[in-house]
Amino acid sequence: MLLEYAAIATMILVTALVAVIAVVLGSLFGPKRPHARKLLPYESGMTPIGPGTRRVPVRFYLIAVLFILFDIEIIFFLPWAIAFRELGWYGFWAMVVFNIPILIGFIYEWKKGGLEWE
Amino acid sequence: MSLELILFFVLAIIAIATALGMLLSRSAVYSALYLVVNFVSVAIFYLLLDAPFIALSQIAVYAGAIMVLFLFVIMLIGLETLGGELNWRQLVWPLAMGILLLVQGVFLVIQRVGRDVYIGQTGTQLSDPSLMARVLFTDYLLPFQVTAVLLLVAMIGAIVLSKREKSNQEA
Amino acid sequence: MTITDFSVILPVTLLTAWASILLLAELFLPRAQRPFLALLAALGLALTLGISLAQSAQEFAPGFGGMVVRDGFSNFLNVLFLLTGLFGVALSYRYNQRAQIERGEYYPLLLFSVAGMMLMGQAADLIVVFLALELLSFPLYILSAFAYPRPQSEEAGLKYFLLGAFASGFVVYGIALTFGASGSTDLARIVASVAAGSANLPLLTAGAGLLLVGFGFKVAAVPFHMWTPDVYQGAPTSVTAFMAAGAKTAGFAALLRVFGAAFPALAADLSPLMAILAAVTMLFGNLIAVAQTDMKRMLAYSSIAQAGYLLMAFAPFEIEAARTMAVAGALFYLLAYTLASFGSWGVVIALEKDLDRHLSIGDFAGLARRSPWLAAAMTVFMLSLTGLPPTLGLVGKIYLFRAVIEGGMVWLAVIGALTSVVSAFYYLRIVVNMFMREGEPAVEREWWLEFAIGAAAVVTVVVSLWPFPLFEWAEWAVMKLF
Numbered sequence: 001m002l003l004e005y006a007a008i009a010t011m012i013l014v015t016a017l018v019a020v021i022a023v024v025l026g027s028l029f030g031p032k033r034p035h036a037r038k039l040l041p042y043e044s045g046m047t048p049i050g051p052g053t054r055r056v057p058v059r060f061y062l063i064a065v066l067f068i069l070f071d072i073e074i075i076f077f078l079p080w081a082i083a084f085r086e087l088g089w090y091g092f093w094a095m096v097v098f099n100i101p102i103l104i105g106f107i108y109e110w111k112k113g114g115l116e117w118e
Numbered sequence: 119m120s121l122e123l124i125l126f127f128v129l130a131i132i133a134i135a136t137a138l139g140m141l142l143s144r145s146a147v148y149s150a151l152y153l154v155v156n157f158v159s160v161a162i163f164y165l166l167l168d169a170p171f172i173a174l175s176q177i178a179v180y181a182g183a184i185m186v187l188f189l190f191v192i193m194l195i196g197l198e199t200l201g202g203e204l205n206w207r208q209l210v211w212p213l214a215m216g217i218l219l220l221v222q223g224v225f226l227v228i229q230r231v232g233r234d235v236y237i238g239q240t241g242t243q244l245s246d247p248s249l250m251a252r253v254l255f256t257d258y259l260l261p262f263q264v265t266a267v268l269l270l271v272a273m274i275g276a277i278v279l280s281k282r283e284k285s286n287q288e289a
Numbered sequence: 290m291t292i293t294d295f296s297v298i299l300p301v302t303l304l305t306a307w308a309s310i311l312l313l314a315e316l317f318l319p320r321a322q323r324p325f326l327a328l329l330a331a332l333g334l335a336l337t338l339g340i341s342l343a344q345s346a347q348e349f350a351p352g353f354g355g356m357v358v359r360d361g362f363s364n365f366l367n368v369l370f371l372l373t374g375l376f377g378v379a380l381s382y383r384y385n386q387r388a389q390i391e392r393g394e395y396y397p398l399l400l401f402s403v404a405g406m407m408l409m410g411q412a413a414d415l416i417v418v419f420l421a422l423e424l425l426s427f428p429l430y431i432l433s434a435f436a437y438p439r440p441q442s443e444e445a446g447l448k449y450f451l452l453g454a455f456a457s458g459f460v461v462y463g464i465a466l467t468f469g470a471s472g473s474t475d476l477a478r479i480v481a482s483v484a485a486g487s488a489n490l491p492l493l494t495a496g497a498g499l500l501l502v503g504f505g506f507k508v509a510a511v512p513f514h515m516w517t518p519d520v521y522q523g524a525p526t527s528v529t530a531f532m533a534a535g536a537k538t539a540g541f542a543a544l545l546r547v548f549g550a551a552f553p554a555l556a557a558d559l560s561p562l563m564a565i566l567a568a569v570t571m572l573f574g575n576l577i578a579v580a581q582t583d584m585k586r587m588l589a590y591s592s593i594a595q596a597g598y599l600l601m602a603f604a605p606f607e608i609e610a611a612r613t614m615a616v617a618g619a620l621f622y623l624l625a626y627t628l629a630s631f632g633s634w635g636v637v638i639a640l641e642k643d644l645d646r647h648l649s650i651g652d653f654a655g656l657a658r659r660s661p662w663l664a665a666a667m668t669v670f671m672l673s674l675t676g677l678p679p680t681l682g683l684v685g686k687i688y689l690f691r692a693v694i695e696g697g698m699v700w701l702a703v704i705g706a707l708t709s710v711v712s713a714f715y716y717l718r719i720v721v722n723m724f725m726r727e728g729e730p731a732v733e734r735e736w737w738l739e740f741a742i743g744a745a746a747v748v749t750v751v752v753s754l755w756p757f758p759l760f761e762w763a764e765w766a767v768m769k770l771f
Binding site for chain 3 (some may be wrong): 226256258267268271278279
Binding site for chain 2 (some may be wrong): 005055057058061062065066067072075078080082083091097098102104106108109112113
């Protein structure tokens with residue numbers, strides 16, 4: 001049973017390996033000229049002002065929450081899509097009903113300016 | 119030992135270690151990263167339990183979306199690192215409770231209380247997402263629809279609490 | 290999906306749809322038309338109430354393959370929840386304008402919460418119980434923080450959300466263990482598997498214990514009550530009034546349904562635990578309430594104490610005959626509590642002229658001279674919460690105490706009676722303040738508010754004079770439960 005996932009596991013391993021190799025090769029053969037300034041956080045070439053970790057506005061959070069909500073909606077679409085033919089029109093209408101509240105939520109957040117970056 | 123058993127123990131160690139790392143790390147971002155690894159190892163547990171759909175949801179929703187939210191919240195609060203050393207005295211009570219729970223669990227296993235625990239129909243039902251879809255759309259149709267309403271309420275909450283009412287220029 | 294399925298959840302569906310339409314209506318209504326939304330919300334609740342009453346004559350019917358049911362129990366609670374919603378709207382209408390929290394989302398959220406409560410009353414499957422719990426709690430978390438950026442309101446919302454989410458975790462874990470023990474989340478099938486002896490009883494008890502913790506948070510039973518005073522104090526008063534009555538009733542609906550129907554087999558294990566929980570809650574809630582001077586905190590501790598009296602209904606579960614009476618008594622007491630709670634919070638709203646200043650007990654001084662009717666109504670509510678005649682609270686307590694005594698737990702009834710005497714001290718102190726002390730209380734005159742307070746007071750007194758039909762209804766409601 002587990003062997004079904006062998007291909008995915010191999011791909012993940014190879015990806016990780018390639019990344020590790022790239023880093024290792026770079027550090028082995030690349031030129032090294034350490035300088036204190038190179039270790040500073042990058043701020044478009046300027047000398048950084050203050051700590052690099054500042055508080056960000058709440059709208060990022062709003063976007064993240066809305067993203068999660070629609071993400072959960074999409075997760076429910078997946079099994080439906082797989083069993084689409086078996087479920088037929090019944091499944092279709094069930095999905096439509098499922099989407100009505102979410103559609104209302106979408107209209108609501110659109111009208112309220114939840115999708116705008118003020 | 120079968121391959122699955124070996125995999126289970128390796129994952130179990132990773133899952134517990136990352137969970138501890140998340141709790142004990144003094145930097146919120148490190149905690150979040152530990153949590154990602156923890157989520158992924160739990161997702162592989164689901165695969166071992168023959169539930170690929172749940173595994174996929176775990177990765178897409180938890181390791182993906184919820185982690186993004188966590189990072190935003192960390193940046194929002196702006197409290198990335200806790201100052202000072204870990205205060206072990208604070209941990210005494212949680213630790214005592216955790217050990218108590220562990221002893222209870224071990225006790226239950228020794229007593230074999232769990233011998234007739236129902237673990238669902240093994241094999242086919244969970245492993246096949248189309249069968250799961252059929253259950254979702256028949257037996258669990260009502261909970262499925264209620265979930266949509268819950269999502270709507272959560273959406274309202276997110277907007278209400280993060281967006282001020284526009285002052286009088288409204289249509 | 291059949292016609293029966295649809296008819297079983299018709300009230301919940303209607304209310305949910307109404308709330309959604311209200312949400313959309315708010316988007317397209319101009320700001321000046323906002324008061325109209327309250328009227329629409331009340332109309333939706335009244336319409337649903339009509340349908341629920343029309344359905345009350347119908348027989349027991351399961352829906353969606355046993356996920357939900359419609360029976361006497363759910364009908365009784367549906368009516369109670371819809372009345373809670375109507376009271377909530379009446380109390381909010383002017384208060385929200387005064388507090389400048391008149392955002393259009395208020396009423397849709399209130400309606401969603403009521404829909405969640407109704408679903409809780411109808412749930413016959415632990416999955417639905419959990420979803421209903423979330424559906425009724427989410428809007429309450431949001432509403433508690435509705436008056437942001439007032440720090441107290443934010444604090445209330447955050448505290449309620451964090452502890453509520455924590456409690457939900459207990460509920461989910463309890464459901465998982467119950468499923469592991471019995472192989473089903475369906476209450477009827479859990480009962481069947483216990484009866485057939487195929488269930489794993491230690492695990493089932495553990496699951497039931499976790500569910501008890503989760504619901505204990507919702508109904509604010511000691512020792513899961515810590516959030517109550519801060520949340521009740523910090524949330525907008527109109528929200529607190531709704532929450533104190535609605536969330537508590539819904540929590541007890543879940544407890545009664547799950548523990549009443551699904552776990553009679555565990556009664557020997559759980560009854561002593563429930564009795565201790567009830568005793569501790571009564572003692573703690575009443576004793577701390579005595580020390581309060583802030584009105585909202587006092588009412589919060591009083592609501593904790595009232596949860597203790599309601600928990601007494603779970604103590605005599607071992608005795609078959611006492612069980613029905615106890616649950617019927619609990620339903621009756623829930624109605625009495627809802628009326629008295631809404632009434633007293635309504636009076637608090639009427640007196641809360643300055644919203645940034647906390648209303649203290651001393652602010653009631655001289656209310657009898659300033660507005661005698663309000664003082665009379667408040668007296669009725671205080672008497673009802675204490676359990677003195679002529680009020681519903683007394684009748685409810687008599688029913689509960691009788692069931693407990695018949696269940697063989699005389700000591701619990703004694704504690705109940707003694708703590709009632711303690712509670713008389715702080716409830717009647719307000720009455721004394723209103724009638725005996727001089728003072729100049731500032732009273733808001735609001736028609737809807739006064740109407741709601743008056744209705745609650747009149748029902749509390751009049752029904753208590755002839756309570757038998759109501760108790761028969763409650764008894765009829767629990768007949769099918771066992």
